[in-house]
Amino acid sequence: MKAYKIPEATVMRLSIYSRYLKQLLDENVDTISSSEIAKGVGVSSAQVRKDLAYFGEFGTRGVGYKVGELYGHLMKILGLDRKWNIAIIGAGKLGSALALYEGFKERGFTVQGIYDVNAGIIGKELSGCTVEPLAKLANQIKEKQITLGVITVPASSAQDVTDILVKSGVEAILNFSPRVLKVPYGVVLRNVDLSVNIEVLSFNLAAKIQ
């Protein structure tokens, strides 16, 4: 039962399910029920089934899901059955951390380039990539077929970097800067705000203490 609009929360959970299934696969688990998945990742079993139902019927009634099979379906749905070339713009602490992050590599995201304006950083080696000057970004996006840009520059230059990425044909942007970015229709944008996360905790703490 394919539906047009998939809730973002569903997609996020699919990513989590898939990682959990990978773990089960490594443990040679053959079959699993929606309620076991649910327990493993901390949601309800109805939620698991509902999420999967957006994309088809993957289980067998009375039995459950074949781990390997479901894992394959999820990887395909998430677009992780292929390699993605990514560029990281901003080789500060966060950019470097992401460049070295194993989690990306494991799931098929290859860091093809890291860029910065800071002369002190340019030329450094980071996981088989040399930090290049920002001026080279536009050309290398095309040369290296980079489809995904990760922005870890300060807020003040985030929009400029975005414009370069978009103009050079990048199709998706993961933005770690605390700035609302404008992208044309068709470019996928996702914002990750580290400050917001800790401030939600602070809010909850403050509310608890009152």
Next chain:
Amino acid sequence: MKAYKIPEATVMRLSIYSRYLKQLLDENVDTISSSEIAKGVGVSSAQVRKDLAYFGEFGTRGVGYKVGELYGHLMKILGLDRKWNIAIIGAGKLGSALALYEGFKERGFTVQGIYDVNAGIIGKELSGCTVEPLAKLANQIKEKQITLGVITVPASSAQDVTDILVKSGVEAILNFSPRVLKVPYGVVLRNVDLSVNIEVLSFNLAAKIQ
């Protein structure tokens, strides 16, 4: 009009509003309307007003909001009118990046300790903090009155670290490891999953291409 349960999405937006207001404050803007805030952060003006309405009436009809005043209210609501002592557990790339992250410091989060088990990292300096062995964590949480723990260790040791944090009296945990953590009722837990974010992009890219 104070309400009991505040949507998490509202709290996240309040954090974003507050940062935008700080910027306006630095630019000496005196007054602002909900629709200007909305435009600045990329939401609807009704959303801004509704979010604020959970906590009281901060504006003047026909006029808008005093920037400084609203900023003050938001900082208080978010619990950012005080200092929070935090500990970072896991001094790998991500932990180090977070330790050096200015965004935390600016908003009143002081890194009081960084911990790791890796002998090669222990003793290193990171923004005025020496990386300490994990064994010291429990005692230092009490000594340094740390209320907030940031977990950047691998998934395999995340629950162990959580248990130490909880037992030592930490009240909130920001978890960057891809593991579902168990905490007792009363401890605030928030998960940040970097992989999930890039995989949502991958999903959208894959869906677009089809």
Next chain:
DNA sequence: GCTTTTTTGATAATTCATTCACATAATTGT
């Protein structure tokens, strides 16, 4: 082969979040 058990997939009910629409209040201009 029939009954019982299990677990999916789908629909309905419920809860939660966002948007709409407008009365109300403040200000400005005449």
Next chain:
DNA sequence: ACAATTATGTGAATGAATTATCAAAAAAGC
């Protein structure tokens, strides 16, 4: 003083997401 304008605060309407429920299908037990 009064009309016109602006922009808040809020209840109602809408929309979205989650949870509950249960018929249908597969398997296991007898």
